[in-house]
Amino acid sequence: MSRRWGLEAKIGAVLVAAVMALSVLSLVYTPHPVYEMVSGARDLAPSLTHPFGTDSFGRDQLSRIMVGGRYTILVALVTVFGSALIGSAIGLTIGYFSGALDTAVMRLVDALSAFPGILLALIFVAVLPASSLTIVIALLILFIPGFTRIMRSSMLTWRNLDFVNTALVMGAGHFRIITRHIFPNLLPVLLSALIIGLSNAILAEATLSFLGLGIQPPTPSWGRMLAEAQSHLFSAPWCAVAPGLMIILTVLGFHFLGEGIRKRYC
Amino acid sequence: MRAPASQSLLRVEHLGVGLRQRQRRQKRQHTIRAVEDVSLTVNAGEIVGIVGESGCGKSLTALSVMGLLPAAMELVGGSIVFENERLDQLRERNLNAIRGNRLTMIFQEPMSSLNPLMRIGRQLAEPLVLHGVSTAGAIRERVLEAMGKVGLRDPETLLRAYPHQLSGGMLQRVMIAAAIVCRPRLIIADEPTTALDVTTQAQILRLLRQINQTDQTSILFISHDLGVINQICDQVLVMYAGRIVERGTVGNVLWHPVHEYTKGLIKSIPTRRSKGAPLPSIRGRVPALAEEKAGCAFAPRCPAAHSQCFLEVPDELALSDFHQVNCFLADVESEMEYVRI
Numbered sequence A: 001m002s003r004r005w006g007l008e009a010k011i012g013a014v015l016v017a018a019v020m021a022l023s024v025l026s027l028v029y030t031p032h033p034v035y036e037m038v039s040g041a042r043d044l045a046p047s048l049t050h051p052f053g054t055d056s057f058g059r060d061q062l063s064r065i066m067v068g069g070r071y072t073i074l075v076a077l078v079t080v081f082g083s084a085l086i087g088s089a090i091g092l093t094i095g096y097f098s099g100a101l102d103t104a105v106m107r108l109v110d111a112l113s114a115f116p117g118i119l120l121a122l123i124f125v126a127v128l129p130a131s132s133l134t135i136v137i138a139l140l141i142l143f144i145p146g147f148t149r150i151m152r153s154s155m156l157t158w159r160n161l162d163f164v165n166t167a168l169v170m171g172a173g174h175f176r177i178i179t180r181h182i183f184p185n186l187l188p189v190l191l192s193a194l195i196i197g198l199s200n201a202i203l204a205e206a207t208l209s210f211l212g213l214g215i216q217p218p219t220p221s222w223g224r225m226l227a228e229a230q231s232h233l234f235s236a237p238w239c240a241v242a243p244g245l246m247i248i249l250t251v252l253g254f255h256f257l258g259e260g261i262r263k264r265y266c
Numbered sequence B: 001m002r003a004p005a006s007q008s009l010l011r012v013e014h015l016g017v018g019l020r021q022r023q024r025r026q027k028r029q030h031t032i033r034a035v036e037d038v039s040l041t042v043n044a045g046e047i048v049g050i051v052g053e054s055g056c057g058k059s060l061t062a063l064s065v066m067g068l069l070p071a072a073m074e075l076v077g078g079s080i081v082f083e084n085e086r087l088d089q090l091r092e093r094n095l096n097a098i099r100g101n102r103l104t105m106i107f108q109e110p111m112s113s114l115n116p117l118m119r120i121g122r123q124l125a126e127p128l129v130l131h132g133v134s135t136a137g138a139i140r141e142r143v144l145e146a147m148g149k150v151g152l153r154d155p156e157t158l159l160r161a162y163p164h165q166l167s168g169g170m171l172q173r174v175m176i177a178a179a180i181v182c183r184p185r186l187i188i189a190d191e192p193t194t195a196l197d198v199t200t201q202a203q204i205l206r207l208l209r210q211i212n213q214t215d216q217t218s219i220l221f222i223s224h225d226l227g228v229i230n231q232i233c234d235q236v237l238v239m240y241a242g243r244i245v246e247r248g249t250v251g252n253v254l255w256h257p258v259h260e261y262t263k264g265l266i267k268s269i270p271t272r273r274s275k276g277a278p279l280p281s282i283r284g285r286v287p288a289l290a291e292e293k294a295g296c297a298f299a300p301r302c303p304a305a306h307s308q309c310f311l312e313v314p315d316e317l318a319l320s321d322f323h324q325v326n327c328f329l330a331d332v333e334s335e336m337e338y339v340r341i
């Protein structure tokens, strides 16, 4: 616990803010229409009109990255907040009450985490039709165990503190104690887990889209753009650099921010 | 005051608390008891003390009454009646309607007994919110009234403060304010002054006494300090190894102790006259929970124990209406005092 925000948190905040700003800006403005294919402008190297060059269909990379960021971040936000909500509810409950339910749920969580995440996601995507919704559901389930574990262990340390007894003595019920008395104390932990979760979700979404299982064309997505750039890696390397750089910067940004928050409060 | 026709507010009978058995195969009689056959009565407006060495089951007795035994412990018999309601048979929801309202508790560590992230104002309002005072104005009025009663000055600033900004003595006052804000009939105070310095301790004791006198609030006061008990209590129960060994009015028990354990406790209080001399202490130690206890638990440490003491558990012997003792050595005939002191 430290008094001030570290450099980490500041760099993270700037990076995240920049990526967010680009994505939000794409709602009202992109340098070129995203879906416009210009046959005379294929595989152009970066220039003033196309800062990140164009791909083999003659689409402006910058515009596609901006719009792709929107989807990537949206998917990450929805999955992470969804799984944080479900995971927290489960983790807080089993941590507070302990007992047989706790043991049972934790074994399930262990089993779920023992699977390589990508395999689990692949199973979902194989069973359900490939779409943005599928990827959201797959990632959602993938991230629940992490939040369950974190919230449960924090609950275990907090629920035996004296002030919980004070609340009980005042006549507060268990639900109120969990939500009003203990949960606010766990917010910093949750916040840092949320933000690190966002960076993981962005990576996972990129991976799945790279494998062609995530966001479907023509909707741009960073992972998909990377995959498409693969075949032109030598003729048009900028096609890979642009989405790759975005993924790195975003993931790094969220990671720094999460670490910064953790160092400050936990 | 001669035996007032006071109504009993809290009546605990034959309370037993044991370590929860994990294996169902283990038989009941092997249950490890931390509290055994404890009976006590708190009348309206009375302060009753429980005294005893560390680990003798004082807190567990108190927590049983509140329905807040630690997970490892369970009730293994007895009854707890508060205002004509069997607390031990009440559902959680009904218990919550009583806790914090008519029956409440104060703990030893004021520093950790308040929520670090909640402003004092909200923590003081919590019992009111939980017990049906809903308008902001009414809550404010009651909170300020309680703060006034416990002598907390500058309430406006205090309401907005967080616990870490206050001293231990102030926090204990806040705890007491939170306890009395719903005007309870009984407060259980588990070593409320142990964590405080001597001056603050005296102030808190005075405060509790004052609350007891002005509001007729009964207090079950737990302490291992006989001096404190002597100052504040009307009745006292002496506990040893999970059982009550001697009980009665403070005057009778503390000034004319009969049980060797009580005598030992009193002898080991440092006094001005004993200055310089080595402080007497009771030889031996409190038996561990799991130790097999045949006979009187104090027998191995008792200077006057005879063979019967090691074989049977003594029943309660009434020396008078105001003094009972569980000891084979006590002799009604030789007892001089039959009056309430």
Ligand SMILES: Nc1ncnc2c1ncn2[C@@H]1O[C@H](COP(=O)(O)OP(=O)(O)OP(=O)(O)O)[C@@H](O)[C@H]1O
Binding pocket: B034, B052, B053, B054, B055, B056, B057, B058, B059, B060, B061, B070, B071, B072, B073, B224, B289
């Ligand atoms: N959660 C628990 N799990 C196991 N044993 C416990 C638990 N709580 C209390 N005990 C045991 O029960 C016995 C009585 O404990 P209790 O807390 O009532 O003692 P006490 O008289 O309040 O002592 P102190 O003066 O130290 O507060 C002790 O031997 C203690 O070790």
Ligand SMILES: [Mg+2]
Binding pocket: B058, B059, B060, B190
């Ligand atoms: Mg105790």
